[in-house]
Amino acid sequence: MTDRAVSQHDAPAEETVEFTLDGRPASARPGELLIAAAERAGVYIPRFCYHPRMEPVGMCRMCLVEVSGPRGATLQPACFIPVEAGSEVVTNSDKVKKAQDGVLEFLLVNHPLDCPVCDKGGECPLQDQTLAYGPGESRFVEEKRHFEKPIALSDLVLLDRERCIQCARCTRFQDEIAGEAQIDFASRGERVEVASFPTQPFSSYFSGNTVQICPVGALTATPYRFTARPWDLDQVESTCTTCAFGCRAAVQSSANRLTRLLGIDSEPVNHGWLCDKGRYAFEAVNGDEVAAGPAEDDAQPVTLGSGRRRGQFAGEVAETASQVGRVTDPMLRDGDRHRRVGWTEALSEAAARLAAVREAHGPEAIAFIGGGRLTNEGAYAWTKLAKGVLGTDSVDAQIGDGLPAELVLSLPRATIDEACSARLVVLLSADVREELPVLFLRLRRSILDKRTTLLELTPRSTSLTPYAKVSLTVRPGDAPLVARAIAGEHAALPAHPMGPSFAPERLEGARNLAADVGDGAGVVVLYSRPSMAEHASVPAAAVAALGAAWPEARFLPLVRRGNVHGALDMGMAPGILPGRTSLEQGQRWFTEHWGSVPSRRGRDATEVFRSLTEREDDATRAVVLLGCDPLEDFPDRTLAKRALEAAEVVISVAGHPGPSLDLADVVLPVAVAHERPGTTTNIEGRVTRLGQKLAPPGLAWPDWSIASALSDELGYDLALGTPSEIAEEIERVAPAYRGFAPGFLDQVSGHDGIVVPLGAAHAPAVRPIDPMATPGVESVERQGAPPRVGLTDAVSRELLATLHPEEGVEGTPARLRRVGPSPVSTPQPDHYSLRLVATRRLYDRGASMEASPSLARLVGPAVALANPSDLARLGIGPGEPVRISSPRGQVTLAAEGDPGVPKGVLVIDFNLSEPDGATNAAAMLIDASAVVNDVRLETL
Amino acid sequence: MAVSMPTKIVTARLEHADSHTLERYLATGGYDGLRKALGMTPAEVAAEVDAASLLGRGGAGFPAGRKWSMLKKDPLTYLVVNGDESEPATFKDHLLIERDPHQILEGVIISAYALQVTQAFVYIRGEFALGLERMEEAVNDAYRQHALGSDIFGSGFSLDVVVHPGAGAYICGEETALLESLEGKRGFPRIKPPYFPAVIGLYGQPTVVNNVETMANIPWIVLHGGAAFAAMGEGRSTGTRLFALSGHVNRPGPYEVQMVKTTFRDLIYAPELGGGVREGRDLKAFIPGGVSSPWFGPGQVDLPLGQDEVAQEGSMLGSGSVVVMDSSTCVVRAAWRITKFFFRESCGQCTPCREGSGWLERILYRIEHGGGREQDLDLLMDVCDNISPGVHWPPQQTTICVLGPSIPPSIAAGLKMFRDEFLVHIKDGGCPFD
Amino acid sequence: MSHFSAAMAARARQLVALYPEPRSALLPLCHLAQEQDGWLRPEAMEEIAELVGVTAAEVRGTATFYDMLHTEPVGRYVVAVCTNIACILSGGAEMLEHAERRLRVRVGSTTEDGLFTLEESECLADCDFPPCVQVNHRFVRTTTPELFDRLIDELAAGGHAEDIPPHGTLVRVRRSGGLRVDRADIARERAAAEERSS
C-alpha cells in the first residue's frame, strides 16, 4: 500500500483531499495515510511501528490521534487510516497526549532500561520519544519480563528480546521487502518475541536493514556492537560502491576507523536499504585481521614487508601478506621480496619502466587493466594519462567479466525507476539478487505491487523466478536465438541432445508478452553478463537482437562492479573516450583538449592477456593494474597467470593485497572507498557524491593523485589538481557529462544525484521517509531524529536550473552510435559434456569479502549444480565429489542436484573455491576466448 | 416465581441422547428448513431472517439480517461460522456443537443459500475434540444425503463446507482474528476500518461471520417464519436465547429462555433454571454477559434478559453467560483471575493491551497476596484508563480490537462496588477470605 | 524425504486442497503432525512450511501463538485444569493444586514416565461441571479429587483407550472426501442466480 501510494506521488497531484488538522485546513493526496499527510503539513506524529516503505500494521499505538467520525471523535492510528475528506484531526489534545504518554509508559513496563550498555543509547527513538512525549517516571514496580540476553539470530545479527517493543518492523521487512521471512513473531501476548527457526539461521543478504530500522536496541549488528557510542560518531553522506547500483549511505566513523554504514532513503535508488555486503564491507577498509584464506597452492607466499592496520604505527609492521589488511606503502620488487620505498622512488621507477617499454615497443605495448574501483575523477585522470599522455588505447576497466563497452554505452538507457514501472521488464541476466541485491528488492516489490511484469531469460532459475510472468532457462550460447524467437522471428531454436531447456508453452507465453509491446515503447531490457563461462559476444548479440526488434525499448545494463559505469563513462575501454563517445568520433575534440589521442583501437583485457603470452611483435609488454586482481577476478585464471608472469613490467595500484600483487614490480598504495572524495556513476548513469570519511592509511594516495604524479614523472602535466578541478574538466570535455555542475551534489537536495546525460530532469516529490532509520548523528543533513520531520528534500527548481546543458558547444563529439546485432556461432553440444555456467554469488572470495572478517566467514565453498536427471544419468549421487575437467584444467567439487538448472548444464558459482583450496574453481576451467565452455564430470 | 417456559428452538432436540445423529435429526424435522428455503429465492430467505430480528449470539448482538444485507456484492464471498467459544463461562456453543451439529449445519447451508456465498467454513474451538468429531460426522452425513455438495436436493444450488479446527487462542473468537487464523496466520485482529469482514474478509473477499447459535436459529426461522420468531421476546430482543449460567448457583447449566420475558432473577432462582444461590448464601454480584461485561449487583437482578435493557444499565448481554458470585467470593481474587485471563490471551499486537494486561494482573496479584499499596487503586484505574479512555460503557479504546477495553470492566466494577474490600486487602496485608 | 508417513502425507495433501489458499491448512497440518508425533517436531514444521508455501520460521511463529500446539515434547496425556472464573468459584485452584500433588509435577511439566503433562487452562466452556478438567481435549468431568485420582489411575493402567486417544489425535472422524463442487461451477451458478434476482 505504501509503495503504491508513493508511486502516485510522482505524478503531479491534481486531486487532493481537504481536511482539518489541529484546526487548520490541510490537504492530502487521495488514499494518503494520515501520518504522512500530517508530516507533509509539518505536523510530526510520534510513531514506532510505522515505516513509510512498508505496509502499516497499527500495532504500537503511538500514533493515536483524534479523528472525527460518525460516533464523534475517537482515537485512531494515524499510520493506518487514510485521510477522509472533511475529517477533523486533532493531534495535540489532552486525550491524545494522555494516550501517547500511556503508550510510552506501557512500552517501558517491560523494557530493561539498560541504555548505558545498549548500542542504541543516544540514538534511540524510544529514548527520544519518551523524552518528548512520555511520562516523567515509571509507576511500574513489578518484576519485569526476562529473557536470555542477546541470542544470535545469525553471524551478523543479535537479538535482545527484553528490549524489543514488538513493532514488527524487522519481520515485515524480511517478509515484505526481502521476501524471505526467516524471522517471524513467535508466541503470544507479552511473550511475543522475534524468532528465527531453530535449524535455519537468519541468513538473509538484507539482514542489516532490520538492525537499522529497529527502533530500539533489540537488534544489533555484530560488526558494530560496542565499537562506538553515537555521540562519538562522525559521518558523511556517500554512495556505496560495493556494487554498481549506487545505494546512498551514511558512512560513520570513530577515531579514524569506520564503524558503520546506514542506508539513506533515496527515492530513485535504494529506498533506504542496503545489502549486508555493502553494509559491512567497510571492515576491509579498516584492514583488520584478514581471515587468513588458505594459502595459494602454487605461488610462493611473498613477504611484502609492508602494510599496517589502520591506526598502526609504522614501526609495528605486519610480516606477511596474509596478515596485511591494507597496502600502505609504495613498494619495489627486490628478487622475490618487496621492499618498502618512498613515493619518489616508486614513481620514478614506475615512470622509467613505462617510458622504456614505450620507447622500445610503442605506446600500444602498455595496457591498463581495471578501474571499476576508482572514483570518476580517478578514472578520468588515469584515462587521460593512458590515452592522452602515453597514447595507448589498451585500457579496460572490465576484467573480462563484463560486456562490450560500445554496447553498454550506446543503448538508450533506462532509469531504475523506469525499469520498476515498465509495462514489461525483460531480464537477460543471472540472479539479480546475487549481483545487484537492492535492485532485486526494488524489482520484486514492483512486480508484487503490479507496477511491472517480468519476462526472464536466465541461465538457471533465480530469486526472481517465482515473481516472473514467464521465465525461460537458457543454455550457454543460446540466448541470441531465444531472444529472436521471442521477438517474433520464427527461427528454429537450437537443438540439444537433452531436449529444450524450457517447456514450449513458456516460449509461447514469452511470445505473447512480446507480441503486446509493438515497437518496444515502455519495455525495459535489463541485461548483464549472465555467465563468466560464456563469451560476452553471446549476451551482447541477444541484447542487440532485442534492440533491433524493439527500437523504442530502453536498456539498463546490470554490469555490477563498483564504479565500472563511471569508469566506462570516463573512457576506460578500448575504442572509447570520456563521455560515451568513440575514439573515432572524439578524435578531434580530445586531441584539442589533451594534445593527442591513441591512433588506433587498443586491446581489451582478454586480448591484453593473450597478447602478453603470445609475444608477437606488437604485443603488450607492460601492464598497469588499477585496483584489480586478475588472478581472482578474471574468468580465465590460467591465462591471467601466464600473462602476468610473462609481462615485462607489472605495476599495481592497489588498496588491498592479493595474489596478483605478488607479481608486481612496482606497488603503488591507493586510497579506497571512504578515503577520498569524488563522484561515482551507477547503472542508470546517476552521478552521486562519494564522501571521504577517513584519511587513507599509511602513505596511500587518492587514485587521481597517483595518475597525476606519475604523469608528472613522465614529463606531462595532467593539470588535474583536485577532484573538483577534475569534475570541471569532465563537465567541459565529456559529452555525456555536459552541463553537470559538480557543485550540485554538495547541496543537500542534490544528494540523490542526477542522471547523465542530463535530460528532462524532474524534481521528485517530497515524501515522508523513516526518521528513525538513520538515527542519532545530526550531520546527515537530510535525515534526522524526531521530532524533526522526516521528509525527503525535493531537488529545487533553482538547483535543477543550474544543470541545463549548454547545447551545441562547437565541436562536441557525437555520442556513440548504437551497435547492431552481430552473429555468434555456438558449437554443437555433445552428449557427454555439460555446458558450464559460472554465475556470480554475492558472497564470493572477492577482495571486499575476504578482507572483511564479518563477511569472510559467510563465504561457502564452490558447489557443482546440475539438473538431478543429469546427475542420475551420470550416476552421481547428491553431495558426491566429482572431478570436473575442461581443456583448461580440472577441479574437484561436491555435486548437487538442482531442478532450477536446465538439463545439459553445470553451474559453478564464480569466485568460490574448491573445498580445500583458495582457487576460484570456475576460473580454473574457463577459456576466456571460447564462446562456451564444456566440461566433463567423473566420479572419484 | 412464574417463568414462562418458552418454545424451545435451539435445544428442542436435546432431550434425546442421540440428538447429534442424522437419524434423530431427520426424525425430528431435520433439513425441512433447508428444503423449504431452497424452494424460496435467496432474497426471500434473507427477508425472513431480517423479519425475525435475530440478534447475533456471538457477543456484539448485531442483527443477522442487517449484517447479511451489508455483504458487499462480489462473485467470491464466504460464510464463516464462529464456533470458537472461549469467552470465560460461556458454554452454550459447546452444547450445540456437540449435541446438535446438524442443526448448525442446516443453518449454515440455508444461510449460504440466502447469501449465495461460494464456500462456508465452520471454525470450531480446538479444545472441542468431541464437537469437532461430531461436526465432521454431520458434514459427511450431509454430503451423503445431498444436503451438501453439488446440486443440493436437486435445487441447482451447490456448496462446500469445511470444518476448521482452532488450536487454542481466545482471541480467535474475535471475527477478524478468526479470519486471520483461518488463513493460517496467528490470530492478530485486523483494524476496522477498513477490515470490516462484510467488505474485506476472508482472503480479502466479502465475508459474513456469524456465531454458531445464530446459525442454529436459522432452520426454525425459515420453517416457522420470521414473524413467529419475532413474536417471542420483546423489542429488538426477539426469540429465545441460550444462557450459560455458572458460578455459585445450585443448578449451573445452559438454559434456553425467551428474551426479555425472562429476568436475571428467573434465571438464577427459578427451580427449573438456576435453582437459587448455592448453600442459601446471599448474592454478592453477578456478571451479566461474559467477563468482558461490567458486573451487576443484587439491585439489578430484576432486569429482563434483553439486549437494550441491559445496555441501558451500563453493561451487556454479550455472549450470554451469567456468572453468579455469592457472599463468600473474594472480589479481588475474581477480578485478578479475569484479568489474568486477558493477560494470557492478549494477542500481543497493541502495546496498551499487551503490556497493560500484565501490569494490571501483577498489581491485582500483589494486592490479593498482601503486597498492596493504597496508591495501587488509583494506579489500577489510570492504567485501565490508558487502555480504555474514560473507563465507561460502551467503552472507548486505544487498541485495535475490543479485547483491550474488555479488561477494565471487572476491575472498575470491583473497585466501584467493593472498594472497601480492596482496602481491607491492603490494610490486612492479605486476603480476608483465605 | 517426507517427515510425514505416506498415509499422513496423503491426508496432508487433502487438507491443503480444502482451502482456496494453501496457507489456510497450516493449523490443520500442525494438528496432523501432532497426531503423528505427539508434538510439533521441527522436521514437521519444515515440511508444513513447504506444503503451504511459507518459511519454517513462519510456521513456528504461527504455531507458537496457539496453546494447543506444542513445539516441545509433551506427555501421552495432557491434563488441563481450568482455573478461570466459573471454575475458580468452584474449586478450580484447589483442583490444580491437587493435580500437582497427585501427578508430582509443577504446572507446565511432564511426569518422569512421560505419561502426563499438567496444564493450567483458561475456560474450557464446560462451566456447568466445575472445576473443568480435560485430558487430551476430552472433557472428563472429574469434578472431585477422588474422581480425578481414579481417572489418573485408570489412564496410567492403560485404560480409556477408546475415549481418550494419545495426545495429538484431535479428530478421529475423517472428512469423507475433498471439495465436491467445481469452483468454476460455483462461479457460474452464483452469476446465474445473481442474474435471476436482478
Ligand SMILES: Cc1cc2nc3c(=O)[nH]c(=O)nc-3n(C[C@H](O)[C@H](O)[C@H](O)COP(=O)(O)O)c2cc1C
Ligand atoms: C475478544 C473477542 C472474543 C470473541 N469471541 C467470540 C466467540 O468465541 N464466539 C463468537 O461467536 N463470537 C465471539 N466474538 C464476537 C465476534 O467478533 C463476532 O462479533 C461474532 O462472531 C459475530 O457473530 P454474530 O453476529 O452471529 O453474533 C468475540 C469478540 C471479541 C472481541
Ligand code: SF4
Ligand atoms: S526486534 Fe526491533 S524491529 Fe523487531 S519487533 Fe522488536 S523492536 Fe521491532
Ligand code: FES
Ligand atoms: S500504530 Fe501507528 S505508528 Fe505504530
